[in-house]
Amino acid sequence: MPAIDAARFLGRLAALAEIGRDDKGRLTRLAASEADRAGRDVVAGWMREAGLDVRVDRIGNLIGLWDPAGTGSRPVMMGSHLDTVIDAGAYDGCTGVLAGLAVIEALRHAGRIPPRPLALAAFTNEEGVRYAPDMLGSLVYAGGLPVEAALATVGIDGTVLGEELARIGYAGPEAPGFLHPHSYVELHVEQGPVLERDGIAVGAVEDLQGISWQEVTIEGAANHAGTTPMSLRRDAGVAAALLVAWLRERARAGNGRSVATVGRLRLEPDAINVIPARAVLTVDLRDPDAGRLADFEADLAERLDALAREEDVTVTVRRLARFAPVTFDAGIVRAIEAAARARGLSVRRMTSGAGHDAQMMARLCPAAMIFVPSVGGISHNPAERTEEADLVAGAEVLRDVVMGLSGV
Amino acid sequence: MPAIDAARFLGRLAALAEIGRDDKGRLTRLAASEADRAGRDVVAGWMREAGLDVRVDRIGNLIGLWDPAGTGSRPVMMGSHLDTVIDAGAYDGCTGVLAGLAVIEALRHAGRIPPRPLALAAFTNEEGVRYAPDMLGSLVYAGGLPVEAALATVGIDGTVLGEELARIGYAGPEAPGFLHPHSYVELHVEQGPVLERDGIAVGAVEDLQGISWQEVTIEGAANHAGTTPMSLRRDAGVAAALLVAWLRERARAGNGRSVATVGRLRLEPDAINVIPARAVLTVDLRDPDAGRLADFEADLAERLDALAREEDVTVTVRRLARFAPVTFDAGIVRAIEAAARARGLSVRRMTSGAGHDAQMMARLCPAAMIFVPSVGGISHNPAERTEEADLVAGAEVLRDVVMGLSGV
Numbered sequence: 001m002p003a004i005d006a007a008r009f010l011g012r013l014a015a016l017a018e019i020g021r022d023d024k025g026r027l028t029r030l031a032a033s034e035a036d037r038a039g040r041d042v043v044a045g046w047m048r049e050a051g052l053d054v055r056v057d058r059i060g061n062l063i064g065l066w067d068p069a070g071t072g073s074r075p076v077m078m079g080s081h082l083d084t085v086i087d088a089g090a091y092d093g094c095t096g097v098l099a100g101l102a103v104i105e106a107l108r109h110a111g112r113i114p115p116r117p118l119a120l121a122a123f124t125n126e127e128g129v130r131y132a133p134d135m136l137g138s139l140v141y142a143g144g145l146p147v148e149a150a151l152a153t154v155g156i157d158g159t160v161l162g163e164e165l166a167r168i169g170y171a172g173p174e175a176p177g178f179l180h181p182h183s184y185v186e187l188h189v190e191q192g193p194v195l196e197r198d199g200i201a202v203g204a205v206e207d208l209q210g211i212s213w214q215e216v217t218i219e220g221a222a223n224h225a226g227t228t229p230m231s232l233r234r235d236a237g238v239a240a241a242l243l244v245a246w247l248r249e250r251a252r253a254g255n256g257r258s259v260a261t262v263g264r265l266r267l268e269p270d271a272i273n274v275i276p277a278r279a280v281l282t283v284d285l286r287d288p289d290a291g292r293l294a295d296f297e298a299d300l301a302e303r304l305d306a307l308a309r310e311e312d313v314t315v316t317v318r319r320l321a322r323f324a325p326v327t328f329d330a331g332i333v334r335a336i337e338a339a340a341r342a343r344g345l346s347v348r349r350m351t352s353g354a355g356h357d358a359q360m361m362a363r364l365c366p367a368a369m370i371f372v373p374s375v376g377g378i379s380h381n382p383a384e385r386t387e388e389a390d391l392v393a394g395a396e397v398l399r400d401v402v403m404g405l406s407g408v
Numbered sequence: 409m410p411a412i413d414a415a416r417f418l419g420r421l422a423a424l425a426e427i428g429r430d431d432k433g434r435l436t437r438l439a440a441s442e443a444d445r446a447g448r449d450v451v452a453g454w455m456r457e458a459g460l461d462v463r464v465d466r467i468g469n470l471i472g473l474w475d476p477a478g479t480g481s482r483p484v485m486m487g488s489h490l491d492t493v494i495d496a497g498a499y500d501g502c503t504g505v506l507a508g509l510a511v512i513e514a515l516r517h518a519g520r521i522p523p524r525p526l527a528l529a530a531f532t533n534e535e536g537v538r539y540a541p542d543m544l545g546s547l548v549y550a551g552g553l554p555v556e557a558a559l560a561t562v563g564i565d566g567t568v569l570g571e572e573l574a575r576i577g578y579a580g581p582e583a584p585g586f587l588h589p590h591s592y593v594e595l596h597v598e599q600g601p602v603l604e605r606d607g608i609a610v611g612a613v614e615d616l617q618g619i620s621w622q623e624v625t626i627e628g629a630a631n632h633a634g635t636t637p638m639s640l641r642r643d644a645g646v647a648a649a650l651l652v653a654w655l656r657e658r659a660r661a662g663n664g665r666s667v668a669t670v671g672r673l674r675l676e677p678d679a680i681n682v683i684p685a686r687a688v689l690t691v692d693l694r695d696p697d698a699g700r701l702a703d704f705e706a707d708l709a710e711r712l713d714a715l716a717r718e719e720d721v722t723v724t725v726r727r728l729a730r731f732a733p734v735t736f737d738a739g740i741v742r743a744i745e746a747a748a749r750a751r752g753l754s755v756r757r758m759t760s761g762a763g764h765d766a767q768m769m770a771r772l773c774p775a776a777m778i779f780v781p782s783v784g785g786i787s788h789n790p791a792e793r794t795e796e797a798d799l800v801a802g803a804e805v806l807r808d809v810v811m812g813l814s815g816v
Contacts, residue, residue, distance in 0.1 A: 225694070226762045229600075238653070248643070252638050263679050265645060267673050273671060274669075275669055352634075
């Protein structure tokens, strides 16, 4: 079996994590920034050293092709992203790109010529911190958004994505989607606590949660906290609290697959001795099953109607975002399970709670993901960490699955 | 019976409400401001016209004495305050001062010589908007705070109360408490919805709620809203919501006398897709009974302990303020009821949910309050209003009670 060069793989992860540190030592490589350019330059160099034909498309996706047999057929693609959040960890995204590179190098070093070519992608602006939406590069690659619209995106700093890509030298000539993959496999850190909690080495990601974001505004009546009897109140804060409690119970009452979060909640007039007239809160619902997600949304709408009657408040809802759930390719998921078991690794099927480039690529070709444990479930944080052994095991499973898909 | 000059009383209320309007027409007479000076000057003039001996004490309380018999004995005092909140209504405070003046004028006009003198007080900084605490003037008058400490109070605008009183000419020579009242009766608008809801003309205020203000901080753990199963969450926002819901139920479960309000609630990090790590909320508990208020506080402490265990969060509590309940003088309360009934007015005993100067004066002498209905329960708002007939009826009840107390 072609061996992964673990030392090189881990060394590159560490080296990449040094690119984009600010004067306080915080790692930040926002999409199309100078730091992103520096990270891309280094990774593109490594790709060329590994013998890949490196191309850049119009939305800045960096794609290397390894077709030693010169077949010109659809490649098995690996990949992820190089951009980070602000004050990031070292593993999110980079793990998938560098593991893919390690897989190709392992095959090349072993003299293996895959019948089907391999490709490696680093997609633009996956994190969505600088430009919205997130997963923008893979979305455009998969045809979900016209490239012109994407290039015109204005970032949180007022910059235009197309201009910034040109500035850093990554506004390439290729049409997004120019290389149509045969299949796509992405290794990623879990960014959650499940694998570590259950002592599992590998997650075979069979689906990805649908996401429903809504903003709920509840309007009652401000009144004196001392002189207004409980029975005469129209307390928007109490109504909001009852909603938060209901959401938790509703999510718990399911089969453990639905999650609900109220991350933002604001009261007005926000005075200690005034009954809140207004509460504005966000509701984040996720479920890997489209029907269950729609059911949760319907139950929420019904609950809000009831709350308006019961609490004598007015409730309005604004939809902020909605992504349908994604089901990954069953064959690749089985191949991931089999590869893990064959290597003596514990494995479980799981759902991705976060969005990933793989969900966009699943529009183009069979796709799935491999998760490795996140220590403490911590992510988007400098404390983000995955054990070295888990990283290498993940890369080995990726190699085995890709070898199967490519027929080598 | 000496007649209240309703037109003059109502006309003065309207005139006083024109003093302190800003360029947007908003009425604001913060304590010891230029607007307060202007209001005081007008009212002091009316007091002198009515034959009162007008004095000012060191904390700026404006006190007029009418002792036509020259007895020098302890007076029956009426009063309230002239300062307002920002963008205030016309009735809060001024009603009590101007009704007291109308009572004295009625007796004087009728040629009645009360065996016990009458006094009228306009206390400094009742609202507490510019200087803390509220009810500062009557607190100092009743000996609850040394005058030197009160004069050194720094306001929200950085001013020093003593300097501002001197600037507006109301840093008087009298020692606070110089005139020890025989009894104190204060007419005030209800500032709540109870009288109007029940169609009652007069409230005989028998007690005043104790107030307990606490700030509760709940600390859980921030985590990804998508990747963290419900069972592994330590959601500070959910814990806060459960507390808000519990407070409402606990207040409702009592005999209708306890009220609980969460007016402020803040989540951190306040992001739609991040489970709240921290919630900070205020708890305002009120009850007219000291034992019940203490019980509520004890139950809250117990509930917080349970919440910390059940939700795996850390809870800390900071006490912000606490005022014990006040029980007014049963004899004066009965006299208010009797006077209202004798005039054919509906009357009910009630509790004041807000703080008033009368609670401080109750430390010095028998005291009670008369409430008249607030339209819509609205207060601290330009829409604050009390029907003219209710204002006059309140002044007449005040007159009758004061006549009884003074023996005229």
